[in-house]
Amino acid sequence: MIILNQKEQEAIHYEIQQNCLIIYISQDLDHHTVNLLREQSDRLIDAGDIRHIIFDFRENDFMDSSGIGLIMGRYKRVMFRGGKAAVTNVGKEIERIFNLSGLFQIIERYGTPEQAVAGLNAKREK
């Protein structure tokens, strides 16, 4: 396990629903947070039967280009096993960053993590 300090532990929650790993990001997604998140999420992706990955932004309103790198990197990781990536609860600030980086062209957007779990799996059956 990666040891995080108290504040950092509280700021990132992981949840597995069906074949999806949901990452709840509730602190600024910058280079510092990305370094904490990357290793942990990859370990969870590799350990479990994870096909898709979902980033939830309900409690987050700051992200810079380091966050783009993180999302792209995790997307590539699940892509190799036929998975996809999605973002949920995207607010105005985060939306601007996504628009500017063209991320919505490869990453799906849903209202809530539950909708994403359903949506990602529904499309796969087609």
Add this chain to the structure above:
Amino acid sequence: MKLIIDSNSQNEAFARTVVAAYITRLDPTLEELADVKTAVSEAVTNSILHGYNNGEGEIEIICEIKGQDIMVEITDHGVGIPDIEKAMEPLYTTKPEWERSGMGFAFMEAFMDELEVYSEVGKGTRVKLSKHIGDRT
């Protein structure tokens, strides 16, 4: 305002928060604040991981207000940039193995009115960001 921070990723949030606090006197919109915070975060992050290659060093942040215009200057004494024009191309990164997106300069340009980059190999890099806050009327 002048701030000198150690090159440490924990200081990224501190740096952009201080600059944001400093410019609140201009009564910026939430969007303008987010713009400035993002640009500062990009420049400071670049100094930490490119300039100092995640090693030790100091980063200087100078912030000035003239009327409704803000100017933020971020300087490191790191490795410098050999080809600034190339470095500023969107998606260009020298650190793909660190999952860098190469969007840092593009974000600085998009979120600020002006971006100037001065750099010398072996000496360091200075990024100058300017933005007008509020209505132009």
